[in-house]
Amino acid sequence: MTISRRHLLIMLPAAAVAWKYVLAGTPESAPNYRKSEHWWSMLIDIPECIGCGNCVRACQAENDVPDGFFRTWVEMYHVSDENMVNPVVISPDGGKEGFPAVAKEDEGKYFFVPKLCNHCADSPCTQVCPVGATFITPDGVVLIDQTYCLGCAYCVQACPYGCRYIHPEKKVADKCTLCYHRITKGLTTACCESCPTGARQLADLKNPNDPIHEFLKTHSVQVLKPQLATGAKVFYNALDGSVR
């Protein structure tokens, strides 16, 4: 089997993330982590995203995400002047392999929007779980106890952002864990780690030295679907009004 340069470039970030994971060891090796000292969120700087799909590939490699399902994905928006409320959105295979090139003569604006679980503070998915298999950790991450989940899919229906799915083999709910196994060991998430432009930044709102505080003060930042009052904690810089 020959590996082309293109394939090598695709595989390298995933391999780097995987190697980091191996180095990091098992979750039990994070004895000094104190949940009460953190409140995790993520910052997404939309103008910085180039739609390379590294984050999607890294996430799938790190978390063994089944084919056809996504813990994170990237959308490409095309908003024309005539129809600002009805953008054209694509996300071929979750944006894993990037996006088709845009012709220069195309009108309107194009931009990329990475999506993932918003780890809502008032998460509707946690609210509806009939057995409490979905829960919010003291450090603000929405997780699923897959040994307890019934697979009823009520949480899938309740998530306004389409972030959940039923794992086709495990038959339980699955979603982004904010790479909890990594962040509790002082690492960043696989998607942030692999982002070449720093468009995705893991942020700890309880850490006074985290650069997110300065960023939130100086930028126009928004969350998705604020009208639903979910307490979403994925903050988007320069979020266009057409984004759903």
Added chain:
Amino acid sequence: MSGVEGYMYPNEITLYWSILIVLYPYITGLVAGAFILASLERIFHVEAVKPTYRLALLTALSFLLVAPLPLQFHLGHPERSFEMYFTPHDTSAMAMFGYVYLWYLMAVLVFEIWLDYRRDIVLRSQRRKGMLRWIYKIMTLGSSNISVRSLHIDERVGWVVTLIGIPSAFLLHGYVGFIFGSVKANPWWSSPMMPVVFIFSAMVSGIACVMVLYMAVTRLRRKTIDMQCVDTIARYLFYTFIIDFSLEMLDLAHRVYEADESFRSLDFMVHTKLFFSQIVLQIYVGTLVPLLLLAITQVTKLPEIVRKRLYAIAGGLTLIGIFAMRWNVVIGGQLFSKSFLGYTTYKMALATREGLLMSIALTLLPLGILWVLVKLLPPWPEENGTKAAGMSI
């Protein structure tokens, strides 16, 4: 991607609530509606519907026994479903279903049926032979006193149970409506009207079901249909249907007039993907036609044979219409993207755990259970004598 139009979030392409989840509110609706019909005689003294009283109770029980099965077959891990009883999550709208179900099954329906049939069960446990004798003996639960005073107590307690049963029936199906109506992420479901619409549609479907069953079974038994009874049931069906339809139209008018951010997307869906099931089946075939047929029977004096046929057609179409309504709620609520930019397609499997054959089997199963129950506990007055007559023996 096949079956997808516009843009769906990538995890939305697969529908997770299948036809089995359509069956779940349909079946619980039949239970609640049949019970409400039974309570007409018991609580509101509508004597005309008496011939259907016991049949309605047995119908409700047959469907209630099957109601949790679609959920069970739908779960990814059915072996963990008991966790809902042991560790219910207090903020979940779904968590209480097990308790509401058990309350309704044991504290209302089984208890009421047992009280109503206790005299017959005791008599049969004494008269029958062999296996049946033992079955009836077990069903007496050791209570074999059928003195006048004892039966009088049965009667009074039964009345109280029915009285509690009416709000319980509302609770059962209103609760199912709340499971959908409280999902704020989904504008097709999210509505305070949902539990109310579910309750009235339940009454419509339950009343129609018992009416059709009574006519069909009486015909099979080669007995005479009590037309006063069927006329009365049809009248109640007509009134309830008008309330139900008005509520649904109010909801529709509200959505159309408000035309919020989801409206364009939902409107498009109703005119394309849901056109047949919503406009054709639910509204025209399943609502307007039966309402018209029932209205004709109310304002004209038609011969008995014509009325029977109109009732049978109206009842059958009503059952189709309410099924279509459940379909449109459950499946329709998953066909559009929460981005409001696209639509997916429901591809129903045939012979899988959540497929068509399973749903047909689960629809027929209550009828099988009803057949057994009717054999064990005949609901026909001429075979048992009425309660009052029984007490005078």
